[in-house]
Amino acid sequence: MAELRAPRGMHDLLPDDETLFEHVVSTATRVARSFDYHLVRTPIVEDARVFLRTAGDDSDIVSKEMYVFEDRGGDRLALRPEGTAGVARAYLEHGMASRPQPVRLFYWGPFFRYDRPQAGRYRQLHQFGVECIGDPSPEADVEVIELQREIYRALGLTDLVLRVNSIGTPATRRAYEEALREHFRPHLATLSADSRRRFETNVLRILDSKEDAAHEALRTAPSILEHLSVEDMAHWDRVCALLDELDIAYEVDARIVRGLDYYTHTVWEFEPRAAGGQSTVGAGGRYDGLIEAIGGPPTPGVGWATGIERLMLNLTAAELAPVAPPLDAVTVPLGADGAAACARVAASLRAAGFAVRNGTPGRSMRAALRAADASGARFAVIIGDREAAAGTVQLKPLVGGGEQVEMPVLEVPTRLRDAQA
RNA sequence: GUGGGUGUCGCCUAGCGGCAAGGCGCCAGGUUGUGGCCCUGGAGACCGGGGGUUCGAAUCCCCUCACCCACCCCA
Numbered sequence: 001m002a003e004l005r006a007p008r009g010m011h012d013l014l015p016d017d018e019t020l021f022e023h024v025v026s027t028a029t030r031v032a033r034s035f036d037y038h039l040v041r042t043p044i045v046e047d048a049r050v051f052l053r054t055a056g057d058d059s060d061i062v063s064k065e066m067y068v069f070e071d072r073g074g075d076r077l078a079l080r081p082e083g084t085a086g087v088a089r090a091y092l093e094h095g096m097a098s099r100p101q102p103v104r105l106f107y108w109g110p111f112f113r114y115d116r117p118q119a120g121r122y123r124q125l126h127q128f129g130v131e132c133i134g135d136p137s138p139e140a141d142v143e144v145i146e147l148q149r150e151i152y153r154a155l156g157l158t159d160l161v162l163r164v165n166s167i168g169t170p171a172t173r174r175a176y177e178e179a180l181r182e183h184f185r186p187h188l189a190t191l192s193a194d195s196r197r198r199f200e201t202n203v204l205r206i207l208d209s210k211e212d213a214a215h216e217a218l219r220t221a222p223s224i225l226e227h228l229s230v231e232d233m234a235h236w237d238r239v240c241a242l243l244d245e246l247d248i249a250y251e252v253d254a255r256i257v258r259g260l261d262y263y264t265h266t267v268w269e270f271e272p273r274a275a276g277g278q279s280t281v282g283a284g285g286r287y288d289g290l291i292e293a294i295g296g297p298p299t300p301g302v303g304w305a306t307g308i309e310r311l312m313l314n315l316t317a318a319e320l321a322p323v324a325p326p327l328d329a330v331t332v333p334l335g336a337d338g339a340a341a342c343a344r345v346a347a348s349l350r351a352a353g354f355a356v357r358n359g360t361p362g363r364s365m366r367a368a369l370r371a372a373d374a375s376g377a378r379f380a381v382i383i384g385d386r387e388a389a390a391g392t393v394q395l396k397p398l399v400g401g402g403e404q405v406e407m408p409v410l411e412v413p414t415r416l417r418d419a420q421a
Numbered sequence: 422g423u424g425g426g427u428g429u430c431g432c433c434u435a436g437c438g439g440c441a442a443g444g445c446g447c448c449a450g451g452u453u454g455u456g457g458c459c460c461u462g463g464a465g466a467c468c469g470g471g472g473g474u475u476c477g478a479a480u481c482c483c484c485u486c487a488c489c490c491a492c493c494c495c496a
Contacts, residue, residue, distance in 0.1 A: 005487080064422085065494085082496090111496080116422080118490060125496060194493075280496060307496030334454060367449075369456040384454060398456070 009115070009123025019324040020312050021126070024155065025108055028128045028306075031151045032106040035143070037130050040105045042086040044112075048078040053293050054085040055260045065113040079112035082260070083129045083305055084287060085294070091133050092296040101134030102301075108308070120279070120310050129284075129305030133291075136300035138238035141266040141286055146246055148282060148304050152270065155311065156320040160281060163253040164243070164268040166236040167204070168228045170289060173264075176227040177203050187217035204257045223254040232265065239266050258283070262290040266302070272314060281314060282306030328354040328416055330372035333361045334384035341388035345381060345409055352413040356381075373398055379416065 006012055013021055029039070048068050067079035080086050087105055090096075096103045108128040117123060130147060132140045145162070152160055167173055180203045188196055195206045204224075212218055228236060243250050250268075258267045267285035284304020291299035315321050331346050333339035339361040346358040357375060359368050365382075372380040382394035387406070395415055396404040407415065 008487085113495080115494075116492095117488090118492090121495070127496060129496095282496070305496065310496055332455085364450085365454050366451090366456075371456090373456040380456075382455075386454085394455085396455075404455080 007123070009117035009121075011122065011124070016324075017312070020315060020321045021308060023322050024308050024311050024315070025128060027154050028108070028151045029106070031154050032130055032147060035104070035147045035150075037104040037106040037132075037147070040087055040090060040107050041109070042080075042083075042090050042107065044080055044110060045077050046080055046086050046089065048076045050085045050089050050294060051078055051081060054088070054262050054290050055082070065115050067112050067114055081111060081113050083107055083109075083111065083127060084131060084262075084290065084301075084303055087129075087131045087303075088133070088287075088291050088296075088301065089294055091131075091299075092291055092294060097134065097297070097299065102140060103133045104130070105133070106130040120307075120313055122309060126308040127305040128308055129303060131301060131303035133301040133303075134299060135302075136288065138235050138242060138266070140300075141239050141302050142242040142246065142248075144284060144302055144304055145243070145268060146248060148270065148284065148306065149248055151306070152281075155315060156318065157281075157311070157314055159273050160270045161273055162248065162250040162268060162270055163256055164239070164250045164266065165224070165253055165256040166228060166232060166239070166265055167224055167257055167263060167267055167285075168232040169264055172227055172229045172232050173204070173224075176222070176224050179222050179227060180204065180206070183221055184217055187215070191215060191217065202261070207255045207257055224257075225252070225254050235265055258285055262287040262293060264288045268304070270306070279310075280307075281310050325355075327357055327375050327377040329379040329381050330357045330375050330377040331359045332365065332368040332372060332380050332382040333359055334365060334368075334382070335388075336361075337385040337388040338383045341383045341393075341409075342381070345383065345393060345412065348409070349381075349413060349416070352416075354413070354416055369396075378419065381412065 048066070051066060066081050069077055071077055087107060091103060091105075106129065108126065110124050110126055112124055114123060115121060128151075130144055132144050145164075149160075149162065152158070168176065181199065184191065184195075184199055184203065184206060188199060191199075191206070192212050195212050198205045206212065207218065207221065225236070240250075240252075253269075256267050256269060263285040265286040265288070267283075269283040270281050271279050272281065282304055283306075284302070286300070286302040288298070288300045290301060291297070312321075329346075329349060331342035333342040342358055342361075346356045349356045357377065359372065363371070369380060378397070378399055380394075380396040380398055382396060382404075387393055392406050392408055393412055394404055394406050395412060397419070405415075
C-alpha cells in the first residue's frame with residue numbers, strides 16, 4: 001500500500017474511467033449547446049460568503065459540509081460546494097443583466113463537500129449544470145427540465161423518474177411553515193431530535209427526514225401545494241401543463257423541498273426507477289431570491305445540476321458506457337534507421353489526423369508486435385533498415401483478415417483512411 | 422457524527438499457528454524481421470501499522486489506521 005494516498009473521498013480518474021467521464025461531459029455539452037446554452041467557468045474557490053448568504057444556515061452544505069479556509073491574505077474562502085451561487089455571482093459581477101435576457105449558461109467541474117464518503121457520494125464530486133437567469137416564466141422552468149431530460153436521453157438513460165413539486169414564493173412558504181409548525185407542534189415529543197431542531201430552524205426540512213418518514217405526523221402533514229397563493233398556483237399549473245405538452249412524464253411529490261434555502265416555486269429531482277441509497281442523479285429548481293441574497297437586484301433564475309459520477313455509475317450498470325476509440329496504428333521500429341523513420345512516419349500520420357503510438361525501439365519484432373496487438377491498434381507500421389532505405393513501410397492489419405503489404409510511406413495515410421470506411 | 426464489513430505483489434484471490442502460493446497484468450525468451458492461442462523463465466509482497474501470546478504469527482488477542490457499505494444528507 002502506497003504511503004501517500006488521494007485524500008479521503010477524493011479519487012483519481014484513470015484513463016479507463018476518463019473515457020466515460022468525457023462521454024458524459026461531451027454529450028451534455030452538445031445537448032446544452034443545442035438549446036443555446038453557453039459554457040461559463042467560475043473559480044473552484046469563492047469568497048465563503050457567496051455560499052453562506054445563499055444556501056441557508058441550516059442547510060447541510062453550510063452547517064457541516066463546506067471546506068472553508070483562510071488564505072495567506074486573511075480572506076475567508078470556500079471550495080465551492082455547489083454551482084449555482086458562483087454562477088449567480090459571475091452574472092452579477094459581469095453585468096449580465098444588461099445582456100439579452102434570459103442568460104443561458106452551463107458549467108461543469110469539481111465540487112467539494114466534507115461528507116462521509118460512501119457509494120456514489122464523494123468529497124470531490126463533479127457536476128454538470130445549467131442556469132437560465134432572467135426569465136421568471138414557467139416556460140423557463142420547463143425548458144431547463146426538458147434540456148436535462150434530453151441529456152439523459154442522449155446518454156441512453158430513459159428509465160429515470162422525474163419528481164416535481166412547487167414550494168411557492170417566500171411569502172407563501174412562510175405561511176406554509178406556520179401551518180406546518182401548528183401541525184407538528186403536538187407531535188414534537190415523538191419526533192427525532194433532528195426534526196425537533198429543524199422545527200426551530202427550518203421546519204420545511206422535517207419533511208425531508210427519512211428517520212421520521214414513517215411517522216404519522218409526516219404522513220398527515222399538510223401539502224405545500226394546498227398553501228400556494230393564486231400566483232404560485234398559476235405558475236405551477238403552467239409548469240405541469242407545459243410538461244404534459246412536451247410529453248415529459250413526471251410525478252408530483254409534495255415532499256421534495258430541496259436542501260438549499262434559495263429555491264422558490266418549481267423544484268425537481270431525477271432518480272433511477274430502482275432507487276437505492278445515494279440515487280438522485282440530478283436535481284434542480286427555481287431560485288428567484290438568490291441574486292438578491294448576494295447583493296444584486298431581484299432577478300429570477302432557474303437551473304439544475306447533475307452528478308457526473310452518479311451518471312457514470314448508472315451508465316455502467318446499464319452497460320451504456322462507450323468503449324474508447326481504437327488507436328489507428330503502432331509503429332514497429334527495427335534497427336536505428338528504422339527507428340528514425342518510424343518517428344518521421346508517426347509524425348506525418350498524426351498530422352494527417354490519425355492516432356499513432358510510436359513503438360519502443362530496441363525490442364524484438366515479436367515483442368513489438370505483441371505490444372502492438374495489445375494496444376488494440378488497427379495497423380502495425382513496420383519499418384526496418386531495409387524499408388527505411390527504400391522509403392517504404394510494411395503495413396500490417398492487426399484486426400480482421402488482410403495481408404501485410406509493403407508500400408511507399410506516402411501511400412500509408414490513404415490506406416488507413418480507406419480502411420476506416 | 423452513528424453503526425456494520427474488509428485489509429495478503431499493480432489487480433483478483435488461496436493460505437487461517439510451521440519455508441507466503443496461484444490467476445490476470447508487466448518484462449524477456451520459444452534460432453533469420455512477424456501479433457493473438459500455447460509453452461518457458463523473470464521481476465514484483467517488511468501479509469495496512471504498532472504491541473502482545475508462542476519455540477514459532479499473514480494466521481490467535483489488544484490497540485490503531487485506512488478503505489468500503491449503510492444511516493444522516495445529498496449530486
